[in-house]
Amino acid sequence: MNENSESKEPIRIGVYVCHCGLNIAGSVNVEEVAKFAATLPNVVVAKDYRYMCSDIGQEIIKNDIKEYKLNRVVVASCSPRLHGPTFRRVCEEAGLNKYLFEMANIREQCSWVHLYQKEEATEKAKDLVKMAVSKAALLKPAKDIEVPVIRKALVIGGGVAGIQAALDLADTGYKVYLVEKEPSIGGRMAQIDKTFPTMDCSICILAPKMVDAGHHPNIELLTNSEIVDVSGYIGNFRVKVLKKPRYVTDDCSACGDCAQACPITAPNEFDVGLATRHAIYTPFPQAVPATYIIDMDLCLNKEGIIVCDKCMRACEREAIDFTMKPEEIELEVGTIIVATGADVFDPTALPHYGYGKYPNVITSLEFERLINAGGPTGGHLIRISDRQIPKSVAFIQCVGSRSEKANPYCSNICCMNTIKDALLIKEHWPEVKIYVFYVDIRAFGKGFEDLYRRAKKEGVVFIRGLPAEIIEDPKTHDLWLIGENTLQKELYKIKVGMVILSIGIEPRRDSQIIQRLLNLSRTSEGFFMEAHPKLRPVDTPTGGIFLAGCAESPKDIKDSVTQASAAAARAGILMAKGKITVEAITPRIIEEICRGCGLCTKVCPYNAIRINEEKKKAEVIEAACAGCGTCAAECPFGAIIARSFTDEQIIAQIDAATEQDAEKKIIAFCCNWCAYAGADFAGISRMQYPANVRIIRTMCSGRVSPKFIEHAFARGAAAVLVAGCHPGDCHYINANYHTQRRVEKFWKRMERLGLRKERLQLLWVSAAEGERLASKIKEMQAIVQSVTPEEIEKTKQAFAKGGEKNAG
Amino acid sequence: MPVRLWREPLDKEKIKKPIAEIHIIRDNCKGCGYCIEFCPKNVLEKSNELNKRGVHFPVAVRPEECVICSFCSAVCPEFAIFVFEKVEVDNKNDES
Numbered sequence: 013m014n015e016n017s018e019s020k021e022p023i024r025i026g027v028y029v030c031h032c033g034l035n036i037a038g039s040v041n042v043e044e045v046a047k048f049a050a051t052l053p054n055v056v057v058a059k060d061y062r063y064m065c066s067d068i069g070q071e072i073i074k075n076d077i078k079e080y081k082l083n084r085v086v087v088a089s090c091s092p093r094l095h096g097p098t099f100r101r102v103c104e105e106a107g108l109n110k111y112l113f114e115m116a117n118i119r120e121q122c123s124w125v126h127l128y129q130k131e132e133a134t135e136k137a138k139d140l141v142k143m144a145v146s147k148a149a150l151l152k153p154a155k156d157i158e159v160p161v162i163r164k165a166l167v168i169g170g171g172v173a174g175i176q177a178a179l180d181l182a183d184t185g186y187k188v189y190l191v192e193k194e195p196s197i198g199g200r201m202a203q204i205d206k207t208f209p210t211m212d213c214s215i216c217i218l219a220p221k222m223v224d225a226g227h228h229p230n231i232e233l234l235t236n237s238e239i240v241d242v243s244g245y246i247g248n249f250r251v252k253v254l255k256k257p258r259y260v261t262d263d264c265s266a267c268g269d270c271a272q273a274c275p276i277t278a279p280n281e282f283d284v285g286l287a288t289r290h291a292i293y294t295p296f297p298q299a300v301p302a303t304y305i306i307d308m309d310l311c312l313n314k315e316g317i318i319v320c321d322k323c324m325r326a327c328e329r330e331a332i333d334f335t336m337k338p339e340e341i342e343l344e345v346g347t348i349i350v351a352t353g354a355d356v357f358d359p360t361a362l363p364h365y366g367y368g369k370y371p372n373v374i375t376s377l378e379f380e381r382l383i384n385a386g387g388p389t390g391g392h393l394i395r396i397s398d399r400q401i402p403k404s405v406a407f408i409q410c411v412g413s414r415s416e417k418a419n420p421y422c423s424n425i426c427c428m429n430t431i432k433d434a435l436l437i438k439e440h441w442p443e444v445k446i447y448v449f450y451v452d453i454r455a456f457g458k459g460f461e462d463l464y465r466r467a468k469k470e471g472v473v474f475i476r477g478l479p480a481e482i483i484e485d486p487k488t489h490d491l492w493l494i495g496e497n498t499l500q501k502e503l504y505k506i507k508v509g510m511v512i513l514s515i516g517i518e519p520r521r522d523s524q525i526i527q528r529l530l531n532l533s534r535t536s537e538g539f540f541m542e543a544h545p546k547l548r549p550v551d552t553p554t555g556g557i558f559l560a561g562c563a564e565s566p567k568d569i570k571d572s573v574t575q576a577s578a579a580a581a582r583a584g585i586l587m588a589k590g591k592i593t594v595e596a597i598t599p600r601i602i603e604e605i606c607r608g609c610g611l612c613t614k615v616c617p618y619n620a621i622r623i624n625e626e627k628k629k630a631e632v633i634e635a636a637c638a639g640c641g642t643c644a645a646e647c648p649f650g651a652i653i654a655r656s657f658t659d660e661q662i663i664a665q666i667d668a669a670t671e672q673d674a675e676k677k678i679i680a681f682c683c684n685w686c687a688y689a690g691a692d693f694a695g696i697s698r699m700q701y702p703a704n705v706r707i708i709r710t711m712c713s714g715r716v717s718p719k720f721i722e723h724a725f726a727r728g729a730a731a732v733l734v735a736g737c738h739p740g741d742c743h744y745i746n747a748n749y750h751t752q753r754r755v756e757k758f759w760k761r762m763e764r765l766g767l768r769k770e771r772l773q774l775l776w777v778s779a780a781e782g783e784r785l786a787s788k789i790k791e792m793q794a795i796v797q798s799v800t801p802e803e804i805e806k807t808k809q810a811f812a813k814g815g816e817k818n819a820g
Numbered sequence: 821m822p823v824r825l826w827r828e829p830l831d832k833e834k835i836k837k838p839i840a841e842i843h844i845i846r847d848n849c850k851g852c853g854y855c856i857e858f859c860p861k862n863v864l865e866k867s868n869e870l871n872k873r874g875v876h877f878p879v880a881v882r883p884e885e886c887v888i889c890s891f892c893s894a895v896c897p898e899f900a901i902f903v904f905e906k907v908e909v910d911n912k913n914d915e916s
Binding site for chain 1: 823824825826827829830831832835837838858860861887888889891
C-alpha cells in the first residue's frame with residue numbers, strides 16, 4: 013500500500029486482548045472485552061490471550077494477518093509506550109505497514125488504576141478498544157524517515173561518571189566534547205580521601221583517568237564552560253557552549269609563582285573553605301587542565317583597567333592575558349550524556365545539630381579534606397576550636413536523608429562512608445573513641461558487610477537512635493549528645509570532642525537549567541528521571557540523551573562508573589549505526605485547502621513550516637519538524653493533516669468514547685511525553701482513580717484543537733481535561749503555551765455561551781506526577797456529578813449549531 | 821561547587837599579607853581625586869584639611885587593606901603618592 017494512494021479495499025481489523033497474566037484479567041473481564049470487540053464495525057476477528065507480547069501471542073497476530081487478510085491490527089494490552097514498538101514490529105514481519113497498528117492501553121490506564129471496580133474497568137476497557145478500533149479504521153500507511161546520526165558525543169559534567177563515559181566513547185573511536193563548569197575536571201571524587209570498601213586513595217585512582225581524559229586525542233576538554241543552548245533532536249543536536257575565559261593561556265606551566273605574588277586571598281571551594289587560595293589559583297594540585305585560572309570576582313583588575321600586575325610580572329612564560337573574552341562555541345553532536353553530579357545537604361537547616369554555631373561540628377565533606385594528606389591540615393584530624401586531635405568523635409547518620417524535615421530518600425553512600433571514615437581514624441589514631449549514631453546501617457554492597465564487621469571489631473561503637481540535640485560546653489568546646497538508644501530503650505548523654513555530620517546527597521541546585529535545555533523530567537526528589545526504571549535505566553525519555561552518576565540518583569563511585577560505561581555503550585549503539593529512523597508523524601499540507609495565511613508558521617516551535625511565496629501555500633521542512641501537531645491545531649481551514657493523529661482519527665475516538673453515557677464521562681487529552689506518561693506512572697504505582705475518564709493520546713497538548721473540545725461537549729461529555737507538560741518543560745520547546753492560549757480562549761467562549769467553564773480543565777503534569785493526574789480526575793468527579801441533563805443539552809446545542817461559526 | 825563557605829580558613833594566619841607604607845606628599849596634591857577613585861581596595865579618602873594649594877589631599881583611612889598594587893602612584897599626575905612594603909623590624913627572623 014502506498015502512503016499517498018487511497019486504498020479501496022475494505023477495512024479488516026483484528027483485535028487482540030491481552031490478559032497479561034492477572035495484571036489485566038484480574039480486574040477486567042478479558043473474554044467479554046474480546047467478544048464485544050468482535051461486534052464492532054470492520055472487525056473480522058477478535059481474540060484474547062494470556063500474554064500477547066510472548067512469542068506465541070505474536071505468532072497468533074502474524075498468522076491472523078495472513079489468514080484473515082487483516083489490514084489493521086489493534087492490541088489491547090499495556091501502554092503503547094512499553095510494547096507499541098513490539099507489536100509494530102510484529103505487523104511489519106507479517107507484511108503489514110506498522111502505521112496500520114493501534115493500541116488500547118487497558119493495563120496502566122485501566123486495570124491497574126481500577127483494581128477493585130471490575131465492572132467499571134471492563135466497561136472502560138470496552139470503550140478503549142472501541143476508540144482504538146475507530147481510530148484504526150482511519151489509519152494510513154506511512155514510511156519512516158531515516159536521519160543520519162552525527163558520530164560525536166557531548167558529555168556534560170567532568171566528575172568520575174563524565175570522565176568514564178567520555179573515555180569509553182573516545183576509546184570506541186568517537187569524538188567527545190567533555191564540558192565542565194568548574195576550572196578542573198575531577199568532581200566530588202577528587203575531594204574525597206579514601207574510597208570504600210577497598211580504602212583506595214581516591215585521587216590516586218582518579219588522577220590517571222583525569223590525565224587520560226585531558227590527553228586523549230578524541231576528547232576535547234571544555235572546562236570553565238557551561239551549556240547555554242541545545243536545539244535539534246536525536247542524532248543531530250546543536251549545542252552552544254559558553255567558554256568562560258581563564259585569563260591564563262596554555263603556556264602556563266603551573267609553577268605557581270603567580271599565586272605567590274597575588275595579594276588577594278579567599279577561601280578555597282575545593283577545601284570546603286578550610287584553606288585559602290589566591291585570586292589566581294589552581295583548585296587542587298592534580299587539576300586537569302593544570303593551567304591556572306584567575307577568579308575575576310576577586311581580582312583587582314576590572315574591565316579594561318589593569319590595576320595590579322603582580323601575577324603578570326611573576327609569570328616568566330608570559331601566560332597571563334587579561335584581554336581574554338568569553339567565547340561561544342557551537343558543537344554538533346549525535347548523542348548527549350548528562351553526568352552533572354550532585355550537591356550536598358546543608359546541615360544548617362537542622363539547627364538542633366548546631367552546625368555553623370559550634371566550631372567542632374563538621375560535615376563529612378569537611379572531614380574528607382581534614383583527613384586528606386593533601387588537605388589544609390596535612391591529614392591531621394583536628395578540632396577547629398583548638399587545633400588538637402580529638403579524644404572522642406561522634407558520627408551522626410542520615411543528616412538530611414530519610415527525614416520529613418529534609419529529604420525523604422536514603423542517600424545511599426553515607427553509611428559506608430562513615431564506616432570508612434571511622435576506620436581511617438582508627439588507623440591513624442587508635443586511641444580515639446568513636447561513636448556512630450544511626451537509624452539503620454545499610455551495608456548492602458559487595459564487601460560492605462565485611463567493612464562494617466571490621467569497624468565493629470576495631471571498637472567503633474554503633475548506637476541506634478539519632479541525638480535529639482547537641483549542646484556545646486562553651487569553655488572546652490566539647491559537645492554533649494543527648495538522645496535515646498532505641499535498641500536498649502534508654503536515654504544517652506555522651507560527651508565527645510568532635511561531631512561529624514554524615515550529610516546526604518541532593519540534586520544539583522541548578523538542575524532545572526539542564527532540565528529545560530534538554531527537555532528532561534525530574535523525580536519529585538529532583539533527580540533526573542530515566543526512561544524506564546528497570547529496562548532503560550540510563551536512557552532518558554528524550555531520544556539520544558543518557559544519564560550517568562549522581563545526576564540520576566545518589567550513588568557511590570563504583571555505581572557511577574558502571575552507569576557511565578552503560579551510558580557510553582547506549583550512546584555508542586546509536587552512533588555505530590550512524591542513522592536512526594524517525595516516526596512518520598510529520599504533517600502533510602492539503603494544498604487545495606491551504607490559503608497561505610501563515611498562522612501555522614507562527615506557532616511552529618521549530619520554524620519547520622513556511623509559506624512558499626510562489627505557490628502561496630504552506631510547506632513543511634521535514635528534517636526540522638518534530639511532529640508536535642501544533643500547526644494542525646492552529647489551521648482554521650483544516651488544511652494540515654497531523655499524520656497518525658489526524659482530525660478524523662481523534663474525532664472518531666471522541667465519538668467512540670461518547671457513544672454511551674457521555675454525560676458521566678471525562679474526555680482527557682494527554683500529551684505523549686508528560687501527561688500520558690504520568691497516567692502510565694499512576695498505573696505502575698497502582699494509584700486508584702474513578703473509571704469514567706477516557707484518555708486520548710496526542711504527541712503534544714499543542715495538538716489539541718479547540719474543535720476537539722467542542723466536539724466532546726457537542727457529543728454530551730460531562731467534562732474535558734487537557735493535560736500537558738509543565739510550562740517551560742514542553743517536549744516541543746514552547747508548544748504548550750499555545751495549548752494554554754487556546755484553552756483560555758475556550759473558557760471565555762464558554763462563559764459567553766453561559767456554560768460553566770470548570771467543565772474544561774487544564775492541567776500541567778510531569779511524567780513523574782501520576783499522583784497529580786489521579787487527584788485531578790478525582791477532583792473533577794464533583795464537576796461531573798453536578799452537571800445537570802439540561803446543562804448537557806444546552807452545551808450540546810451551543811456547540812452543535814454555533815460550533816463552526818464561532819471557531820477560530 | 822556550591823557549598824556554603826563560612827569557616828575561617830585554617831591557614832589564615834600563615835598567609836603573609838604585605839604591610840603597606842603609604843606616603844602622601846600632601847602639598848604636591850592638586851586634589852584631582854584619581855587615587856581615591858581608582859584604589860581597588862578603597863583605602864583612601866579625602867581629608868578634611870586643606871594643603872598649601874588649598875585642596876583636600878587624600879589620607880589612608882584603611883591602610884591595612886592596601887595590597888601595594890601602586891596604582892595610586894601610577895595615576896597621580898603630580899607624583900604625590902607612593903607605597904612601599906614595610907620591612908619587618910622585629911628581632912626574630914622568621915625563616916620558613
